[in-house]
Amino acid sequence: MQHTPPNGIVPAGGIPFDPDAFDTAMLNAIIAPWRPDVRIAQVRVKDAKRYGDGMVCTAARAFLDVDYAPGTPADVPRHLVLKLGRSPDFMIGPLYQNEVRFYNVLRPEVTDIEAPFTLGGAYDPATQGFALLLGDLTDHGARFPNVLSRITLDEVRAILEMLARLHARYWRSPRFAGDLGFLETHTDGELARFMHDFVPHAIQQEIDSENFKREMVARLRTTGDELRRGVARLHQHQQTLPHTVLHGDTHIGNTYLLPDGRAGLLDWQLTVRGHHMHDVNYLITTALPIDQRRDNERDLLAFYLDRLKAHGASDAPGFAESWDEYRRCLVWGVYIGWLTTNIANYGWEITVLNHLRLTTAFEDHDTAALLRALD
Incomplete structure (x- = not known):
């Protein structure tokens, strides 16, 4: 895992901007380099927040319910927030790359500060698309x-x-x-x-x-x-x-x-x-x-x-x-x-x-x- 680049590993099909396009295979490909002990078996999109609703500035969010495969640690949250690019026309890749790097590299080691739980993320410099899987803080x-x-x-x-x-x-x-x-x-x-x-x-x-x-x-x-x-x-x-x-x-x-x-x-x-x-x-x-x-x-x-x-x-x-x-x-x-x-x-x-x-x-x-x- 120490050899995974800070930007994570981009899935073979790329990183979409539509939350409904994220299936279990794509989510697991993003998670695997950072949490090989976690595997999603089923995913449902509960809600999505996009630009113009008063909550989205630079990135969109989707709220997920997930079921995990046997063997996944019991303390991994079932309610996740998928953070992703706002649209293919809104090109702010340096910001997306920064956040992916924080959650992939720094978040696991700063255990004495309060920030969202993460299962990892990936950033694709070719499309400036990104995806981050975070814990849903409303559960707390x-x-x-x-x-x-x-x-x-x-x-x-x-x-x-x-x-x-x-x-x-x-x-x-x-x-x-x-x-x-x-x-x-x-x-x-x-x-x-x-x-x-x-x-x-x-x-x-x-x-x-x-x-x-x-x-x-x-x-x-x-x-x-x-x-x-x-x-x-x-x-x-x-x-x-x-x-x-x-x-x-x-x-x-x-x-x-x-x-x-x-x-x-x-x-x-x-x-x-x-x-x-x-x-x-x-x-x-x-x-x-x-x-x-x-x-x-x-x-x-x-x-x-x-x-x-x-x-x-x-x-x-x-x-x-x-x-x-x-x-x-x-x-x-x-x-x-x-x-x-x-x-x-x-x-x-x-x-x-x-x-x-x-x-x-x-x-x-x-x-x-x-x-x-x-x-």
Whole structure:
């Protein structure tokens, strides 16, 4: 199994975009390299979520009931989520590849963080199709908050605790030069090229076509191109700072909360090696209403830094340096995080409220001035 590439093994018939096309043979071919002890005997598609239903942004999902062949371990869940490409015309392969690699390689070893159970996955670079088989978190009573939800400070701390565990585990890891060398950064790799070559055009289309986005950018006294340059300056600067494994897309809508108080993260498509404040800022800024964020973000950052060191990152930067990086990271959330996002992905209210929280924090922290200081 150690010789299986991070992208998994593509079945002989390729990876379809239609959930109804996944039969037991195809699912077993995807699972086999990672869990040879698991074999599906029967599968039924209960439901599917596609683009435009307010739940699908970059990938579609199908909810499966499965029966396993004799000999499969009893603790393997019978209810699965099949995550797959949105459509053959929506070409965002670097994101799909990233998530497959996380679940195939990193998820089995990060047993001290909360993320979905996986039976493995595969990515086909020829078609940019992918498939991931994950446990259905609703079986564990998970709640899936978004920016409209009332999130408590204890719930934010629970997510920060999980991030601290992840970040400490891979803090300055020598494995980045070895078996984890496939992990990309914000400045180098297929994902970085995608963000540089494709995303700015898509963002400018959003600014030009959505009145509220155009006026929101104008209210910040900036432009799409200036925000793009700010993100580039941020990432070049943070390439010189300590790196760890990031989730990469920690807005509150990519989290889940369990009845026992634990919290986890979904949608690992933007996982990279990078600066830890990227994850921390994006979470806090999107999770809390503006007034609560203003009143509590310093204390929440201090809590995270304490937990990061407690979990082993003894040489992590102190509060003052972290605070500046935290404030700089807002440019990514404003530009990449939500200016990319079409209203159809999540609906009007979720989209606008994320923008409102992020752009207000951008102004509160004078992020533009902090970025100019990097020149």
